[in-house]
Each structure stands twice: as C-alpha cells, then as structure tokens.
Amino acid sequence: GYKEWVDGVRRVSPESRVWVQLGSVAAALEVARGARPDVLCLQGADAGGHGFEKGASIVSLVPETADALAAAGFADIALVASGGIVDGRGAAAALALGAQGVVMGTRFLASKEVKVHPKYQAAILEAQDGGQVTTRSKLFDQLRGPNIWPELYDGRGLVAQSHRDFASGMSLEEIQRLHNQEAAGEDKGYDTGLQGRAAIWAGTGVGLVNQIQSARDIVEKIREETKDVLLRVANV
Known part of the structure; x- marks a missing residue:
C-alpha cells in the first residue's frame, strides 16, 4: 500500500518530498491517514491521460477535499490541482479554489x-x-x-x-x-x-493549446498570467 511505499522512500531518501496523485475526497483522506504525503495532487475529471473513471472537476474536488482534510487534521498537507489547466486563468482559478499550485500535462x-x-x-x-x-x-x-x-x-x-x-x-x-x-x-x-x-x-x-514554446517560457508566461488575473479580480 501507500504507507509501505512512502515509508520506503523516506527511509532511503529523507530529503525527498512525496507527492501522491488521486481523484476523490475519499482517496485523499485514505492516503493522508495512511501515508501523510507532503503533497496531494488533486486530479479533476478534465485531466488527460489516466485518472479515476468517476470524478469531478477541480471546481468542486479541490475545495471539498481541502475542507475534508482540514477537518481531519491534515491541513498541513499541500494541495496542487490538475485537470484542464493550461494557462494563467486556470491556474488562478485553482489557487482561488484552495490549491497551492498546479500540475499541467497537456500544455507541455x-x-x-x-x-x-x-x-x-x-x-x-x-x-x-x-x-x-x-x-x-x-x-x-x-x-x-x-x-x-x-x-x-x-x-x-x-x-x-x-x-x-x-x-x-x-x-x-x-x-x-x-x-x-x-x-x-x-x-x-x-x-x-x-x-x-x-x-x-x-x-x-x-x-x-495552440503554440509551441520552451518549457521555461510556458512556466514563466503562465506565472505572469496568473499574477495578472489575481490582481485584476482582487480589484473587483
């Protein structure tokens, strides 16, 4: 299970940070209780590639999971969001929903x-x-x-x-x-x-996604877009 895997990683590499990707509130609580990872990646149903067959978008998945983890005493576990995020607007939305960062696949x-x-x-x-x-x-x-x-x-x-x-x-x-x-x-x-x-x-x-850029340029552009969006909505 997750606990054995996480314990093994931390035993041989204490400085490593353990990230676990999942797609439901129940799975987040199960992994938090059993392995207490450093980061949980909450993968919404909009994500490409493999994921839970039954799932929700990050619009409900992130805040509900954040609330459930906080109520269970796991507010210290960082949350990042994935699924449908390809620009600064999506990243800003994820932050507003309670994530501390985002993970992108399709954009890259x-x-x-x-x-x-x-x-x-x-x-x-x-x-x-x-x-x-x-x-x-x-x-x-x-x-x-x-x-x-x-x-x-x-x-x-x-x-x-x-x-x-x-x-x-x-x-x-x-x-x-x-x-x-x-x-x-x-x-x-x-x-x-x-x-x-x-x-x-x-x-x-x-x-x-309609432009080829270097990975560095993608990250820097989305970071600046995210800042611009957050500043704009802060003045609404």
Whole structure:
C-alpha cells in the first residue's frame, strides 16, 4: 500500500518530498491517514491521460477535499490541482479554489522539449473545443491488448478513429487489428484531423493549446498570467 511505499522512500531518501496523485475526497483522506504525503495532487475529471473513471472537476474536488482534510487534521498537507489547466486563468482559478499550485500535462505536449511523435504534437495543436474532441474511455488502454489498469481507472484522449469505430459497434478484436497495423507504420498510428488510431492523451484544455514554446517560457508566461488575473479580480 501507500504507507509501505512512502515509508520506503523516506527511509532511503529523507530529503525527498512525496507527492501522491488521486481523484476523490475519499482517496485523499485514505492516503493522508495512511501515508501523510507532503503533497496531494488533486486530479479533476478534465485531466488527460489516466485518472479515476468517476470524478469531478477541480471546481468542486479541490475545495471539498481541502475542507475534508482540514477537518481531519491534515491541513498541513499541500494541495496542487490538475485537470484542464493550461494557462494563467486556470491556474488562478485553482489557487482561488484552495490549491497551492498546479500540475499541467497537456500544455507541455506543445513544448519544445517534449518527446512525442510530430503527428501527436500536431494533433494537440489543432484540436479545438476540448470537451467535444476528447473523451474518457477504457478503450484507449485496450488498443494494444489487455487493459492492465485497475478497474477504478480509465483515461481521457482525443476522439480519433479507433474510438469512433468502437462507438459504431466494431468489435474490439478488429479495432485492435487495425490499430496494430497502423501503429507499425512510420506515423505510429498518429494522425491529425482526429483520423489516427493510436491513443493521443489530452485533457479538455487542449483547445487552448495552440503554440509551441520552451518549457521555461510556458512556466514563466503562465506565472505572469496568473499574477495578472489575481490582481485584476482582487480589484473587483
């Protein structure tokens, strides 16, 4: 369990800070009681990639979790938010909700340093209306073969050809065959126009990601945007 893992990390590396990502109030309380990590990353349902199949956005997840932890005596555990945050407006909102910081994934898919296939990055940059072009599904983990993730989890990615075939009733075996056939090619199954067959993980904030920058520039820009937003709303 978490306690054994956290105790082991702290035993061999006392200066390390332990972060645990989760997606519900109940999970936060369980981990806080069992392992007392330094930081809890509260992952909302808007997040890309793997997360809890059942979940809420950070709008309710962060404040409810913060209240529950404080009531249980764990107010000292720092909270960071993730899921749908790609700019200073989202970061400022997370801080207003009670987080001490944010974690971003989808935004860095458009960084100069990221190691992804060019077609993968191009698909991220062209995607718009993130709540419509992404979906949560266990299918993404079944494309290559058996899904090894626990039942509690699914993942959010772009609604590409494999998912449309699944929704139209095509058998999983045929979807896997077509996926593996394209994944063996030069483009690894990735494509723009929501036409690829390989999973492209992305959160609902993907529609706001439209520029490639260095990771440093992304962080500095969002930090300044966040400050500007907080100063503006402070004067309302």
